[in-house]
Amino acid sequence: MLAGTVADRLAVGAGIRGITVREALCQADQHIGDVDARMLMQQVLDASHAYLIVHSDQVLTAEQAQKFRQLIERRVAGEPIAYITGKREFYGMDFVVSPSVLIPRPETELLVDLALERIPSNRTVRILDLGTGSGAIAIAIAKCRPLALVTAVDISPGAAAIARANMRQHDVDNLSIVEGDWFGGVAGEIFDLIVANPPYVARADPHLSQGDLRFEPPIALSGGEDGLDCLRQIIAAAPAHLAESGSLLVEHGYDQAEICRELLDIADYDAVFTCPDLAGIMRVSGGFCPGSIVRQ
Numbered sequence: 001m002l003a004g005t006v007a008d009r010l011a012v013g014a015g016i017r018g019i020t021v022r023e024a025l026c027q028a029d030q031h032i033g034d035v036d037a038r039m040l041m042q043q044v045l046d047a048s049h050a051y052l053i054v055h056s057d058q059v060l061t062a063e064q065a066q067k068f069r070q071l072i073e074r075r076v077a078g079e080p081i082a083y084i085t086g087k088r089e090f091y092g093m094d095f096v097v098s099p100s101v102l103i104p105r106p107e108t109e110l111l112v113d114l115a116l117e118r119i120p121s122n123r124t125v126r127i128l129d130l131g132t133g134s135g136a137i138a139i140a141i142a143k144c145r146p147l148a149l150v151t152a153v154d155i156s157p158g159a160a161a162i163a164r165a166n167m168r169q170h171d172v173d174n175l176s177i178v179e180g181d182w183f184g185g186v187a188g189e190i191f192d193l194i195v196a197n198p199p200y201v202a203r204a205d206p207h208l209s210q211g212d213l214r215f216e217p218p219i220a221l222s223g224g225e226d227g228l229d230c231l232r233q234i235i236a237a238a239p240a241h242l243a244e245s246g247s248l249l250v251e252h253g254y255d256q257a258e259i260c261r262e263l264l265d266i267a268d269y270d271a272v273f274t275c276p277d278l279a280g281i282m283r284v285s286g287g288f289c290p291g292s293i294v295r296q
């Protein structure tokens, strides 16, 4: 509750003389910061950032002021801005998100960059995205490589529904979305590249009870006792689904690069590597299908 603060003033302002966009943003800024305030105002007015600048003297209707107040209260209570607005940008595209899916993270764009480096633009290759969530990775790849045939798997029906909504929104026709338990959803199928951003947070990680993570689906976050359950399963099972020269790329936690490389080595992947994200954190590891370098 924002007692005596922005909530009251927004309500009072709307009742007496009305409150302008600029005044409302100024008041909200003190509680949630200017970027979040602006995004919530854009949501209320269904308007662009430029519109807010040009129309900063526009007086909000009582209904708009009340809606803005309610959104601010949700944000003050900690709800992620992406769930409040229902969208998040990833790889230059807007994605629908809901509490059924992980909010796509900027660092995951590295996984897409590395995938695109490995996908030729002039021929058809088969790509698998495991744990697709909102479909952000699979859709970014499918849009950037129209000849690729992309399959995206998620165990959560809610996530699969959001991924399908995003697929429609981005008019993607080279992607199929499958509900299933990792490779159970694609039994017997072979891929040239498998990518995954699986749940990798350890059970006791204090971050699970902080910030946005409190609102995100546990099935998208929790990787078991040490956070590595899903990474272990995927690294062990992927070779049976990789073409001869195929490769696997997995995103992992800031402190999991070494263990992931060990797991890849144990499973006999070739040319095992780790790549840092823009913040310099070792974020994605991968390797070629076991035996592929000998075969080349």
Ligand SMILES: C[S@@+](CC[C@H](N)C(=O)[O-])C[C@H]1O[C@@H](n2cnc3c(N)ncnc32)[C@H](O)[C@@H]1O
Residues within 6 Å of the ligand: 101, 102, 103, 104, 105, 108, 130, 131, 132, 133, 134, 135, 136, 137, 153, 154, 155, 156, 159, 180, 181, 182, 197, 198, 199, 200, 219, 220, 221
């Ligand atoms: C960390 S989220 C990644 C979501 C999305 N790929 C992204 O990067 O924003 C992990 C996803 O894996 C899915 N998942 C968890 N366990 C799974 C399983 N056994 N089989 C398939 N998907 C699973 C979750 O539902 C969740 O959508």
